[in-house]
Amino acid sequence: MKKVAVIILNWNGAALLRRYLTTVVENTNPDIAEVVVADNGSTDESLKVLSEEFPTVKVIKLDENYGFAEGYNRAIAVTDNEYTVLLNSDVRTPAGWLDPMLEYMEAHPEVGALQPKLLHDGVEGKDTFDYAGAAGGYIDCHGYPYCRGRIFDAVEDDNGQYDDITPSIVWASGACLLVRTALYKQVGGLDKDFFAHMEEIDLCWRIILSGHEVKMMPKSAVYHLGGASLAYGNPQKTYLNFRNNLVLLHKNLPEKDAKHTLLVRRLLDTLAWGKAVATLHWADAKAILKAHNDFRTMRRNYTQHPTRNLLKEMPECRCNIIVDYYLRGRKKF
Secondary structure: OOOEEEEEEEOOOHHHHHHHHHHHHHHOOOOOEEEEEEEEOOOOOHHHHHHHHOOOOEEEEEOOOOHHHHHHHHHHHOOOOOEEEEEOOOEEOOOOOOHHHHHHHHHOOOEEEEEEEEEEOOOOOOOEEOOOOOOOEEEOOOOOEEEOOEEOOEEOEOOOOOOOOOOOOOEOOOOEEEEEHHHHHHOOOOOHHHOOOOHHHHHHHHHHHOOOEEEEEEEEEEEEOOOOOOOOOOHHHHHHHHHHHHHHHHHHOOHHHHHHHHHHHHHHHHHHHHHHHHOOOHHHHHHHHHHHHHHHHHHHHOOOOOOOOHHHHOHHHOOOHHHHHHHOOOOOO
8 A cells, every 4th residue: 555645536537637647647656656536427538548548547436426525535435545635637746746745744743734835737937826725725704715825816926935834724725635544534524515616625624623734835836727627707616615615614613603704704795796796797696696595504414513713713814805905905915
């Protein structure tokens, strides 16, 4: 058994496998890690591509599309390596990408999850942070995720400004996430009811509540294309982001704090709905309404709440990122 399983979840992504899996196979040390593709019931030629073009890659065939969260849960259940990397199918890995992360985890048992520096694939001539996780994420006082290197749609170039091992971040990107497998299972893995989007934030929040830290390792960098599962602007993405953000706050905040935070958040979401209507983005407006309606049903499944309020413990979470961004012009971390 290798120390690390690098698991790529695939669904109808034959073209992405040809473009990106090659880099993972070539640049992952086979002495310490095995590359695994968990196929989420693909109906394209993905399995043929894997069989004919990547014979050394272990393939786990799932019988249907279980989504990002449950797909990874099922794959991790049958690999059982000491460490697991959750790696998106649209991530390019350069030589030596895994070694610094593994070395840091081995030397720091208090760290439960770790991401590399996440850069955007396709920007020629410079390294630009990727929207999905940049240099590690935080959550503001109203539950809005943001990153070092990315606040809303303002994304920074990487000029070494975040080349430090930070104090604990709140969440690491699911585009490339190294976790201790036993800890992943101990805290319940990814929440399958999220299906996709923000499930890694929920996981990291529970990892921190378990007494561990989440970090970003700047000596490692990978390149993420983004939007492979759901394109930016897709109403389904809008729905999942709004719904899952509400669930995230409901289940991970103390009950009293959750009620107050959700009251404010739902008022802010009403403004977002009004903006969608005013700009004639009817599909997004409908998605926001559906997200709130479905949240009212989903929240009944979460009756246990923590006693710690992570948003009050970390200084980076006490800000109001909307006020900072739109009124104060804060575009950088």
